[in-house]
Amino acid sequence: MSFAPDNPCVAFFDANRDNKDKVKALHKVPERHGWEKLTASMFSPGPVQDEEQILRIGYAPNMVDADGKLTPLGLQDVMNKGFSTDRRSYADEAEVWNRGVASAAAWNELNPLKPQRSVKTLHMAPVDQTRALRCPADAQAFGVYDTGLEKNSAHADVCLLSEDKAARHQLVFDLRDTFVPVKVADEPLS
Amino acid sequence: MINGTYRLAGASATATASLGVLCASLAGGWTPPDRRAERLAPDLYLKTTWASSWDTSQTPLAAQPSPERHTALHAALDEYASLSEGWDGDGAPAPSEMQIRTARALLSALPREIPSPRPMIGSSGTIGFFWDDGGRIGDLEIEADGTFAIFTGKKGSMADRALIESLRLDASGADVMGAQLARLFA
Numbered sequence: 567m568s569f570a571p572d573n574p575c576v577a578f579f580d581a582n583r584d585n586k587d588k589v590k591a592l593h594k595v596p597e598r599h600g601w602e603k604l605t606a607s608m609f610s611p612g613p614v615q616d617e618e619q620i621l622r623i624g625y626a627p628n629m630v631d632a633d634g635k636l637t638p639l640g641l642q643d644v645m646n647k648g649f650s651t652d653r654r655s656y657a658d659e660a661e662v663w664n665r666g667v668a669s670a671a672a673w674n675e676l677n678p679l680k681p682q683r684s685v686k687t688l689h690m691a692p693v694d695q696t697r698a699l700r701c702p703a704d705a706q707a708f709g710v711y712d713t714g715l716e717k718n719s720a721h722a723d724v725c726l727l728s729e730d731k732a733a734r735h736q737l738v739f740d741l742r743d744t745f746v747p748v749k750v751a752d753e754p755l756s
Numbered sequence: 757m758i759n760g761t762y763r764l765a766g767a768s769a770t771a772t773a774s775l776g777v778l779c780a781s782l783a784g785g786w787t788p789p790d791r792r793a794e795r796l797a798p799d800l801y802l803k804t805t806w807a808s809s810w811d812t813s814q815t816p817l818a819a820q821p822s823p824e825r826h827t828a829l830h831a832a833l834d835e836y837a838s839l840s841e842g843w844d845g846d847g848a849p850a851p852s853e854m855q856i857r858t859a860r861a862l863l864s865a866l867p868r869e870i871p872s873p874r875p876m877i878g879s880s881g882t883i884g885f886f887w888d889d890g891g892r893i894g895d896l897e898i899e900a901d902g903t904f905a906i907f908t909g910k911k912g913s914m915a916d917r918a919l920i921e922s923l924r925l926d927a928s929g930a931d932v933m934g935a936q937l938a939r940l941f942a
Contacts, residue, residue: 639878646879
């Protein structure tokens with residue numbers, strides 16, 4: 567594993583950690599596809615492997631539709647700041663779920679007069695299927711980067727690699743299908 | 757209002773009526789008939805449906821006549837309108853009044869022949885609606901300034917996709933929306 571300054575990937579993600587347009591900045595990097603083989607964070611256990619699975623909490627009010635699937639705009643972060651997920655190899659379903667519940671509860675306590683947030687669903691996507699989605703020119707559509715955090719080494723970002731606007735809409739629908747719901751609120755893990 | 761360019765078979769009268777409703781929506785807003793039922797609807801759907809694909813012909817929304825079939829969608833827009841900055845826990849902007857008004861007007865302008873969409877909101881503050889019946893896909897995205905874009909396509913076929921952006925809430929914008937959706941669901 568190599569870190570900055572030898573590793574341009576970790577340098578990029580460190581410099582753009584709080585950039586809400588991180589994905590647009592990534593589009594300016596010609597080597598972005600190859601960067602999945604490098605580590606993206608000094609807190610990561612290593613690059614995300616194809617055989618891994620990633621988990622994502624679906625929050626109300628914005629992320630989950632009536633069938634319990636993520637909505638297209640619920641996945642909008644893939645186009646701007648990166649879509650946050652957790653690597654199942656390093657954080658299991660219960661840990662991710664409980665962290666989501668705690669996060670929503672903390673926000674609600676700080677914002678008692680605002681519409682409350684809640685955890686609705688937990689979704690899982692195979693990394694190889696996510697990476698297999700293709701742009702019109704047959705280039706890889708989404709990258710999965712190991713953007714581990716100091717307090718959560720399992721963190722990974724899914725980023726749209728294509729700049730084609732119409733393809734972007736279609737690809738988000740495809741990505742939506744790869745994130746299968748594995749738990750819904752008030753029901754046990756399946 | 758439509759200048760004869762609307763090409764959805766048998767729908768010109770519907771389109772004219774829809775645009776009338778669109779103008780009424782812009783002027784005076786929209787009042788749902790039973791707010792308590794609307795508030796219950798999304799949770800009920802979440803607990804009672806759990807399918808890998810969505811068949812619009814089986815949904816309660818599609819089964820209801822217009823405008824009642826959009827009741828749950830207006831309820832979702834009510835919820836979006838109540839959001840304030842940071843509603844996603846990470847600084848998301850609240851939807852603008854213009855976005856909410858545009859969304860309501862577009863719902864009113866949807867031809868009856870088009871299945872009811874589903875509501876959505878993104879972390880950038882974009883709101884919209886989408887369709888996904890497992891093969892045909894489409895979305896309407898409404899920006900803070902009230903302009904909107906429509907995308908239609910088919911899963912597994914990049915060749916069939918179409919995206920029209922920067923549309924405005926006038927007769928031609930509604931025309932484009934209706935024509936694109938008519939093509940999708942023909």
